[in-house]
Amino acid sequence: MWAPDDVRAGCAFVAERARLVRIDESRLETYAVGGVAPPDTSSVEFALTFNAINFGSGWHPYLSKMGRKSGNVTISTRLQERFKTDGPFTAHELTRLTADDCAALLHQHLHPPVDELMGLFAQSLNDLGRFLLERFDGSFHGPVEAAGGSAVRMVELLQAMPMYRDVSTYGGQQVPFLKRAQITASDIGTFSDLDRLTLFADNLIPHVLRLEGVLILDAGLEKAIEREELLEPGGAAEVELRASAVHAVELLIAGLGGSVTARQIDNVLWRRGQEPRFKSSHRPRVRSVYY
Secondary structure, eight states: OOOOHHHHHHHHHHHHHHEEEEEOOOTTTTTOSOOOOOOOOOOOHHHHHHHHHHOTTGGGGGGOSSTTTHHHHHHHHHHHHHHHHOOOHHHHHHHHHHHHHHHHHTTTOOTTHHHHHHHHHHHHHHHHHHHHHHHHHSSSHHHHHTTEEEEEEHHHHTSSGGGGOEEEETTTTEEOOOOOHHHHHHHHHOTGGGGGGGOOOOOHHHHHHHTSEEEEOOOHHHHHTTTTTTEEEEEEEHHHHHHHHHHHHHHHHHHHHTOEEEHHHHHHHHHHTTSSHHHOOOEEEEEOOOO
């Protein structure tokens, strides 16, 4: 199984060889990440269930959203409503959910391409239910107990589910990102080694760092993003964007003397990405089950 330190090494490997994305280290020297605070945490049941469907950025433009909320916030809010009215799903219930059930839960339609996303959500929730039943007698707290207080171990355990094996290949080398496994551990928040987690590499953080001048993109890639073209999952552009964001944050942490963690910086940059100046610009889009 892969661990966060493997993410760091793999992303450094990519960033050093990237041809489409460059880190402007001079910009990092003055880059401000004020307002650093620990991310919010949630119950074990919600963290595991929500992060099982915490992906689909390439489909999000087609979702039925709540007001001006993002696709991610819409999905999270709809799931919170279910937890408030009916409580968490049981592991058995998760194994039986269908695309229709997910659409009803999240107030979505089943027209293309959203129907594909709802099917993937159902598949991931089914996987979670089986994971809990087969390994932990259906207990949501079973994986946390098995992790023994370690976020790193939790990340490793979650990779038993296929959609958590977030690993690409670049330059002949495997490069793990483990976005959803790491953010699940972060959202639970009770582990003693949360500082060992990396940035949770998705499409939003590279977008923020790009608009703030930290990431410099090839002109052709810039144009593809502006034209709202879908990037290839596991392709050079996608891998370089994600890896460069992770490595840039590692360089930033080193420059700050380790006074902040990647988890804290991720929280700052994700919240910054909700601001109008970032939401009004086209971001990279990929149809991936990993973010």
